Amino acid sequence: MKKLIYVFIIMSVFVISMTSCKTNDAVGDGTETPPANTVYIYDNFFQPATLTVSSPNTIITWVNKGSSNHTVTVGSPNASGELSGVLQEKFNSGTLAPGLSFSHTFQWEGNWNYYCQIHPQMRAEIKVKF
Numbered sequence: 239m240k241k242l243i244y245v246f247i248i249m250s251v252f253v254i255s256m257t258s259c260k261t262n263d264a265v266g267d268g269t270e271t272p273p274a275n276t277v278y279i280y281d282n283f284f285q286p287a288t289l290t291v292s293s294p295n296t297i298i299t300w301v302n303k304g305s306s307n308h309t310v311t312v313g314s315p316n317a318s319g320e321l322s323g324v325l326q327e328k329f330n331s332g333t334l335a336p337g338l339s340f341s342h343t344f345q346w347e348g349n350w351n352y353y354c355q356i357h358p359q360m361r362a363e364i365k366v367k368f
C-alpha cells in the first residue's frame with residue numbers, strides 16, 4: 239500500500255510538471271493574428287507566409303514570437319535564380335533573439351522572398367504591388 243502511495247505521488251508530480259511546462263509559455267503559440275504590416279516569427283514559420291503591400295514606403299515589422307533565434311533575410315537559400323530582384327530590396331535582420339523585432343521599408347514592387355538563415359526551411363514572401 240505504501241508503495242502505491244509513492245507511485246501516486248511520483249505520478250502527480252510528473253503530471254503537474256508537464257502542465258506547468260505548457261503554461262510557462264510566454265512566447266506566442268502560433269495562433270495570434272499579427273497587426274497590419276506585421277509578420278510574427280514562430281518556431282519555425284512566418285505568419286503570415288505571404289503579406290501583400292500596396293502603397294510605397296510601407297514599413298513591415300517582423301517580431302520574433304518564438305523561443306529560438308531567427309533571421310529575416312531577403313532571397314532564397316538555394317535558388318540562385320530567384321535572387322535577381324534582390325538588388326532593389328536588401329534586408330537582413332541578423333540574429334533576432336526571442337522578443338526582438340526588425341523593420342524594413344519597401345519601396346520597390348516585386349515578390350520579395352525571404353527566409354531564416356538559421357532554419358533555411360522557413361520561407362515566406364512580401365508581395366509589393368502598387
Ligand SMILES: [Cu+2]
Binds near residue numbers: 308354
Ligand atoms: Cu529561424
